[in-house]
Each structure stands twice: as C-alpha cells, then as structure tokens.
Amino acid sequence: MSEAAAMTRDSGRESGGAPAADRPLVEARHVVKHFDLGGHFLQRERPTVKALNDVSITIRRGEAFCLVGESGCGKSTLARVVMGLLDPTDGEIRFDGTRIDALGHRARKPFHRRMQMIFQNPYASLNPRRTVQQTLEEPVRFHFPKLSDAEVKAKVEQVMVSVGNDPGWGNRYPHEFSGGQRQRISIARALMVDPDFVVADEPISALDVSIQAQVLNVMMDTRERLDLTYLFITHDLSVVRHFGSRVGVMYLGTLCELADTKTLFETPRHPYTRILLSAIPRVTTEEMQPPGLPGEVPSAMNLPSGCVFHDRCPLANARCSAEVPKPQSQADGTLVACHAVEEGRG
Numbered sequence: 001m002s003e004a005a006a007m008t009r010d011s012g013r014e015s016g017g018a019p020a021a022d023r024p025l026v027e028a029r030h031v032v033k034h035f036d037l038g039g040h041f042l043q044r045e046r047p048t049v050k051a052l053n054d055v056s057i058t059i060r061r062g063e064a065f066c067l068v069g070e071s072g073c074g075k076s077t078l079a080r081v082v083m084g085l086l087d088p089t090d091g092e093i094r095f096d097g098t099r100i101d102a103l104g105h106r107a108r109k110p111f112h113r114r115m116q117m118i119f120q121n122p123y124a125s126l127n128p129r130r131t132v133q134q135t136l137e138e139p140v141r142f143h144f145p146k147l148s149d150a151e152v153k154a155k156v157e158q159v160m161v162s163v164g165n166d167p168g169w170g171n172r173y174p175h176e177f178s179g180g181q182r183q184r185i186s187i188a189r190a191l192m193v194d195p196d197f198v199v200a201d202e203p204i205s206a207l208d209v210s211i212q213a214q215v216l217n218v219m220m221d222t223r224e225r226l227d228l229t230y231l232f233i234t235h236d237l238s239v240v241r242h243f244g245s246r247v248g249v250m251y252l253g254t255l256c257e258l259a260d261t262k263t264l265f266e267t268p269r270h271p272y273t274r275i276l277l278s279a280i281p282r283v284t285t286e287e288m289q290p291p292g293l294p295g296e297v298p299s300a301m302n303l304p305s306g307c308v309f310h311d312r313c314p315l316a317n318a319r320c321s322a323e324v325p326k327p328q329s330q331a332d333g334t335l336v337a338c339h340a341v342e343e344g345r346g
Ligand SMILES: Nc1ncnc2c1ncn2[C@@H]1O[C@H](COP(=O)(O)OP(=O)(O)OP(=O)(O)O)[C@@H](O)[C@H]1O
Pocket: 035, 049, 050, 051, 069, 070, 071, 072, 073, 074, 075, 076, 077, 078, 300
C-alpha cells in the first residue's frame, strides 16, 4: 500500500494480499493525541495540549524509519501511541494488518512481545535492584513460559554476545556499567523476546559522543541480522543520514514531509525541512532550533490556524493561514504537506 493510500481517510483497505515483504508492518492512521490538562470545571474551554493532529505514517518491514523535529513536536507521543503506552484521542494503529489500539489487554499480549522499546536514558530505564541476568530473563519468562531454566540462560547469553556485551556480566547491577554498556543491556532486553519491531526513542543522545557510534552500530547490525524494523526518534540529523531508510519530519504535532532518506537530504521540499537541513551540522543539539527560523515554536495549547508552520514560513500566503495543508504525494513518492509546494511556489 502506498503512503498516499494510507493517508486517505476512509480508504479502509486491509493490507492482506500483498507479499509479506511489501506489506507495511506498522501503520499510524490519522492519529490525534490531545492531553487534557484538567482546569476548572466551570471553564468553557479546558486547557488541552494538542500533541498530535492527524498524523499518518506507514513503516515498512525491515526499514529504519526516523522521526525528526524540534523538541516538543510530538515524536515521543507518536511513538508511545504506536506502542500502546498512550491511547490515541482519534485515529488508529495497525500492526501487521491488525488494528491494535482498540484491543483489550489479553488480545494485545502477542503484540507486546513483537513490539519493543529502547528508551533515551539507560540509567533510568534499568531497574537498579535487579541484576542484568534478572532484567534479561524477566521478559523471556513472561512471554515464553514453557522455556526451561537452561534454555532461558542460553538465550540471555546468546543475546548478550550479539550486542557486544560480556555474557559473564549477569550477576552485576546496572550501576556497575558505563552508559554505553547499559544501553547495550537495554537493547539486549528488547531483543530477548524476538521482536519484529523496535522503537528507539533518542537511544544515543544521553551517551558520550565517543560511544554513540558503537551503540548505533549495534542497532544497525541487529536490524540486518535479525531482520528488525525500527522506528528511530532523534534530534540528530547526521544520525538520520547514517541510519534511516526513510524519514518523517514533524513540526508542532503534524507531519510536514515523509521521504526516502537520500531524497530528503538531496531535495528537501517542505520549507521547514529545508531550513532544518540548511542548519546541518550546526543543529545537532537537544534544542534543534535552526538558525534563520524567525520567532519561536507556537504553543501546542494554542495552535495557529491553517498550516501550523505558516507564521514562521518564508513562503506563507493567505491560504496558508486559513487552510490546513494535506499531505500530497509527489512523483517520487515523497509526501509533502505544504500549499506552496502544491502551488509550485516552493
Ligand atoms: N503526559 C503529558 N501531558 C501533557 N502534555 C504532554 C504530555 N506528554 C507530552 N506532552 C506535550 O505534548 C507535546 C509533544 O511532546 P513530545 O514529548 O511528544 O515531543 P517530542 O518531539 O518527543 O519532544 P522531545 O524531543 O523534547 O522529547 C509537548 O507540547 C509536550 O509538552
């Protein structure tokens, strides 16, 4: 199914029928996620963070799909909705052709095994009171209760070796390891249950620059060796270039552009993407504030009308402030949500 088809509301098409390799593994369709901040019950409009507003992406089997954008644009929220850690306000999530966001806990269990997550901070994501062995055994025993002790131990050893860790570290605790070693333990934990899909949310940004490449290489190696599909969230465009097969660029809860990595870097279409890429290599920080971009990102509690980027966009006209642009498929398959591009002004 093409990206454009996935983006067409009411297309309602199942992905069955196509050869396995061509079928999308993960689809987010028209996902909306609003956080209600409570407020006073007499308030007419309760304060709401509009974190995701009609976002659709399709992740194909075996690819490393990267999501980029400034801090607060909704990358982590989209990842959490895909993983079932947050319920979408609207829209749907499909995994291997099955709609999973509406499933009950029991029905979702097999999908929990197939979808794993690696978090940004390996210091916080590993339980300090559990040894490496206990941490790695736990998900295997939960998802494969019939395995014998010897089989579980062999599995731990095999996965530890596969991520470049010493299998003899099992009796040690997380604080005994460096950041890079801990993140490799986190990767091992995700791989223990033979997932198909791994979400990595800023997995290297908390690590020393000197070991970021090592950890990235471990992930690239596992992707090829185990035929994994990745959703990789990052601020760092040089990582995208290195790791990503396709890239989604987000701004203020919307998807601006979705393209093959090579195409995106060679011919960025959306004005926001162009500004972002023109800032490389200066923009690799948490803030990712591209120089030359006027003003600040508006609040997700008070979104601009029309295109959310219009008040910072050098190409904006009256239509941009009035009408939300829909993602349009270009001749090479790239999707761009921009009136200027659509009108040939881009
Ligand atoms: N639980 C929550 N309650 C209220 N607002 C939230 C919650 N989680 C996220 N948000 C808001 O949703 C928006 C998107 O946040 P999100 O963390 O998804 O962005 P991000 O692009 O991943 O940013 P970063 O790169 O800094 O992690 C932000 O405005 C954020 O403040």
